[in-house]
Amino acid sequence: MNTFFLLAAGLTSLWGQDSEQGPVKIKSVNPSREQARIQRMAQAAKSREKALAKSGAPEVREAILTAAIPMITVTPCRLFDSRNPVGTFGGPVLAGGSTRVIPIPQSGCSIPSTAQAYSLNITVVPRNTLGYLSVWPAGSSQPLVSTLNSFDGQVVSNAAVVPSGTNGAINVFVTDTTDVIVDINAYFASGSGASFFSLTPCRVADTRLGSGKTGAFGAPSPIGGTVRSMPIPQSGCQVPSDAVAYSLNVTVVPLRPLSYLTVFPTGGLQPLVSTLNSFSGAVVANAAIVPAGQEGAVSFFVTDTTDLVVDINGYFR
Numbered sequence: 001m002n003t004f005f006l007l008a009a010g011l012t013s014l015w016g017q018d019s020e021q022g023p024v025k026i027k028s029v030n031p032s033r034e035q036a037r038i039q040r041m042a043q044a045a046k047s048r049e050k051a052l053a054k055s056g057a058p059e060v061r062e063a064i065l066t067a068a069i070p071m072i073t074v075t076p077c078r079l080f081d082s083r084n085p086v087g088t089f090g091g092p093v094l095a096g097g098s099t100r101v102i103p104i105p106q107s108g109c110s111i112p113s114t115a116q117a118y119s120l121n122i123t124v125v126p127r128n129t130l131g132y133l134s135v136w137p138a139g140s141s142q143p144l145v146s147t148l149n150s151f152d153g154q155v156v157s158n159a160a161v162v163p164s165g166t167n168g169a170i171n172v173f174v175t176d177t178t179d180v181i182v183d184i185n186a187y188f189a190s191g192s193g194a195s196f197f198s199l200t201p202c203r204v205a206d207t208r209l210g211s212g213k214t215g216a217f218g219a220p221s222p223i224g225g226t227v228r229s230m231p232i233p234q235s236g237c238q239v240p241s242d243a244v245a246y247s248l249n250v251t252v253v254p255l256r257p258l259s260y261l262t263v264f265p266t267g268g269l270q271p272l273v274s275t276l277n278s279f280s281g282a283v284v285a286n287a288a289i290v291p292a293g294q295e296g297a298v299s300f301f302v303t304d305t306t307d308l309v310v311d312i313n314g315y316f317r
Contacts, residue, residue, distance in 0.1 A: 069116050070193020071316055073186045073245040073291040076121075076264055076273040077109035080182040083125070093127070096176040101138050104184070105168040111187055113168050119186035119289050123157040123274060124178045126150050131175035137165030142173060150178075155277045159287040161188075183273040185289050186245065194244050194316035201249075202237035205230055205310040208253065217310075221255065224304040229266045232312065233296040241296055243315035251285040251309040252302075254278050259303035265293030270301055278306075289316075 080102050084090035089107055094100055105113040124130055130153065132146035148158040162170050172180055205217040207228075212218075217235060222228045233241045252258055258281065260274035276286040290298045300308055 069188040069190060070195065071119070071186050071188050071245070071289075072193045073289070073316070074109065074111070074184060075268055075291065076183055076185045076262075076271045077107075078181070078271070078273050079104060079107045079109055079120075079184050080180065082179045083181070093177060093179050094172065094174045096174060096178075099142070099171050099173045100180070101169050101171055102182065103138075103167055103169040104164065109184055111168070111184065112189060115164055115168060115187040115189045117161055117163045117188040118170070118184055119188075120160050120162055121157055121183045121185065121273070121275060121286070121288065122147055122160060122172075123155065123181040123183075123277065124148060124150055124174070125155050125181070126153045126176065126178040129153045129176060130156075130178050133175075133178070133180070134171075134173045135160055135162050136171055137163045138169035138171050139166030140171075142171070155279050157274065157276045157286050159289070181274070183271075185291070196247070196314055196316050198314045199238065199312060201311055201313045202235075203309070204232060204235040204237055204248070204312050205308060207307045208309070221305055221307045222300065222302050224302060224306075226302065227270070228300045228302075228308070229293075229297045230300065230310065231266075231295050231297040232292065232315075235312070237312050239296070239312065239315050240317065243292055243296060243317045245289055245291045245316040246298065246312055247314040247316075248288050248290055248298075249285060249311045249313065250275060250288055250300075251283065251311075252276060252278055253283050253307040253309065254281045255305045255307075257281045257304060258284075258306050261303075261306070261308075262301045263288050263290050264299055264301075265291040266297035266299045267294035270299070 080089045082091050082093050086092055104111050104118060124133055130150040132149045134145055135147045136143055147160050148156050150156045206213045207219050207221050209219050216230050232246055233239050250263060252261055258278040260277045262273055263275045264271050275288050276284050278284040
């Protein structure tokens with residue numbers, strides 16, 4: 001299995017452009033390709049240094065950042081909610097065409113000022129339609145990218161890994177007036193932390209009748225207002241028991257409108273965060289990094305009855 005890490009040299013290359021649809025979602029760096037690129041850069045730098053030494057010209061050195069940045073999980077925590085009273089981490093609603101600066105280390109989520117990137121879940125509650133929302137490090141130029149869109153004005157959530165900017169802050173830009181909610185589940189910082197191990201995507205759970213899954217991983221459908229705990233290492237997806245967090249894709253198939261679903265580590269207090277919403281009752285999916293709880297389990301709370309489909313593509317340890 002390959003170990004994934006966030007490369008310091010690759011933080012600014014997390015965004016991409018789609019030629020047909022304009023701004024697109026944040027893209028991840030391919031670790032093996034990035035390693036090869038850095039090795040080529042290092043070899044080229046050594047060749048230039050040798051040539052300079054022979055010519056007698058002043059020596060020029062390039063700083064090549066190759067250090068991996070470990071991930072530290074946190075209990076999902078609400079950083080920002082513009083529906084709340086006016087303040088740094090509250091209202092007013094974000095007006096179309098405006099940018100809001102969110103100084104994450106100053107929030108109540110105990111995120112250190114040394115964090116170099118954040119694993120976030122961002123939700124929009126548009127007043128009408130929303131062309132797109134962009135998130136990027138404070139102090140940097142605004143990139144032509146989108147983190148999410150809501151052309152029909154629906155409540156939409158999306159996961160994003162965002163580098164920290166000036167004073168650890170991030171910028172949030174919206175094309176149209178909308179409320180914005182930001183939750184955090186992990187951050188990346190130098191020192192000790194967890195590394196990512198990829199898995200062939202595997203279905204952990206499917207609560208629909210006839211899915212073939214049983215016990216905690218199968219039918220019946222979770223009832224509104226209840227919590228379902230799933231011991232991920234027992235899912236048959238080759239996840240070790242010492243994993244400290246999971247990279248999941250969670251899909252809801254609601255029987256009726258679903259206010260929200262929250263995923264959190266089993267054994268901990270249920271946090272006031274949402275992983276996704278489906279007010280229209282449509283099938284909705286979102287990615288989530290979730291810390292492991294008691295016996296490696298994670299819990300799923302649903303406000304309304306819905307089927308759940310949970311896939312995993314990697315774990316942290």
